[in-house]
Amino acid sequence: MGQTFTGLLRAVRARTGQGGTARPAPTAALRLCGDYLAGLAASGPLDDVRRTRLVSAIGDLTTATGTDGPFDALLRTGQRALETGGEAETRLALDLAVEATGLRPRSKGAWRLRGGALDALGRRAEAVQAYEQHLALQQNPAAAEEIARRTATLKDLRACLDEAAGLLPGEDGARLRALHDAPAGQARTVFAEVVRARSAGAGGTADPAVRRLVTLYAAHRRLLDRDRMADPLLGGAEPVGVTGLRRLVTGRSVCLVAGAARVTDEERDPGSPLGKLIDGYDLVVRCDTLPAGSPRTDLHAVTLRGDTPWTGPAWHRKAGTRLVFGDPLPHWRRSLRARLVAGAQDHIGDASLRRPLDDPALLGEDGWGPRTSTAFTLLRLLDFLDAADRLDLIGFGLPGQLPPREHAWVTARATHQDETEMRTALR
Structure with a gap:
């Protein structure tokens, strides 16, 4: 795999003009992939199946030709990066999605990829905007169900935090509002800390506002773990x-x-x-x-x-x-x-x-x-x-x-x- 990986890195650099030889106009996508491969090469042997698939997709991107070939390969590479799940790969997915939406602003797949990458990075407000762009372009209601459900979940998460913050004046309310675009782990931890502190304070759970806060925390925690269902039964x-x-x-x-x-x-x-x-x-x-x-x-x-x-x-x-x-x-x-x-x-x-x-x-x-x-x-x-x-x-x-x-x-x-x-x- 080492020789193949090194050869691919050289091919990407050659396509983007980084190999010292004049080439056709470079693309931002290939530069991004080249930077990612360089970092991956420095991290040691490649033994992760998902990263291997991503590297293979990058290889396909370097050789894609034809009217739609490069763009389709760009989306596949972004999706593979998103599926890999690491922070570097998720940021690569977002960068590729940004280029894809710039190249084709009416591409459903590009906006879906952009929303998914932003969502995975915890940038939920931006993810909602990208998902809504996808839904506006999607003509097949059945194909849009998953994205519509995810968009509704992200909005519900924000509504939980907004209502909870409204119950808490001062610093605690500000801490909850700041969780709109926080990673899921941080959101769980901070919200739980606020709930514990309020439950242990004067009045405790006898206070209607504290009981409502606990209810909102439970709803927020569930929505972080899984999307809301239109009909749970x-x-x-x-x-x-x-x-x-x-x-x-x-x-x-x-x-x-x-x-x-x-x-x-x-x-x-x-x-x-x-x-x-x-x-x-x-x-x-x-x-x-x-x-x-x-x-x-x-x-x-x-x-x-x-x-x-x-x-x-x-x-x-x-x-x-x-x-x-x-x-x-x-x-x-x-x-x-x-x-x-x-x-x-x-x-x-x-x-x-x-x-x-x-x-x-x-x-x-x-x-x-x-x-x-x-x-x-x-x-x-x-x-x-x-x-x-x-x-x-x-x-x-x-x-x-x-x-x-x-x-x-x-x-x-x-x-x-x-x-x-x-x-x-x-x-």
Whole structure:
């Protein structure tokens, strides 16, 4: 990696005219990236996966050509810098975003990146302005939900501090107002100190103003940790655990339908025997992306992937019960808050169902690993519960629907296979 890194640094400097050779007009983005790489090279070996991805993105930026290539590469590099999470990387992300918004003032992605970088640096008032620029340019309401929710959260944080400061004359009120653009850790510490001091003072918590201050502190602390939800109860959706899932499938016929295009096309055909076959089951189960116009989904399962799974698309298609598999727990919780849609499900799997294969309280099986397919994770869970009267797979005999090891597991336990119906029976 050392030679590659050194070569990249030379390439960046050459592109910006820092290598002693005349080059086309330098860009601020490449100068910024060159400065960052120089600092990174001086800090020692590169062994962080996220920084490695950032360095790779910088490499792509140095070679980007075409009408939109350099600008798209600029945004990707800024996003990689923001995802890396260090202070130097976050400041790089902001610098790149500032250049991007200067180059294209009507770029939704550039304003979103700028807002995210300012937000991460604790510059919340400026972040709100950048996010609002993004929202003004965004034509797709669904795509804007996350930013709209974050913008509302930042405004709520400010409102909490403003009201709390209004309760406290003098120095304490000024200290709280100064937290508008303070890092989250500092905001937590200072606000807590003010609350403790006021609670221990004359009147204590018997004072209505102190009780209100404590309420505002609790709200502010929650909002620092996670964004406000438009509907925290998700339209009345109820959590379901292992016992509830077993109760859902007990004594019923269950089919797990593959997402293959052939299966979807046949199912959509009104006269298709496959559509009638699927509709005859008590529970129709699907995984991951639900095809548009699916006739019915009683149970939907998805697996969280990537470093920031909460940034994925919302689960807006209707399902009776939705299970979300993922680890670690904070990522799972944040993803549910960000991606669940009120009214899109009647039940949602709780934390006891988020990693059934390696959870010792359930299967506790070693060796499957984090890349296990969603379909197999759910199939193995249903097989373990051993409550369904009938458990069939539809379309999973087609090539590519299951990895070889998972396919071998299914084949070894199949009690019947019908190629005409694309059906594999496990019981």
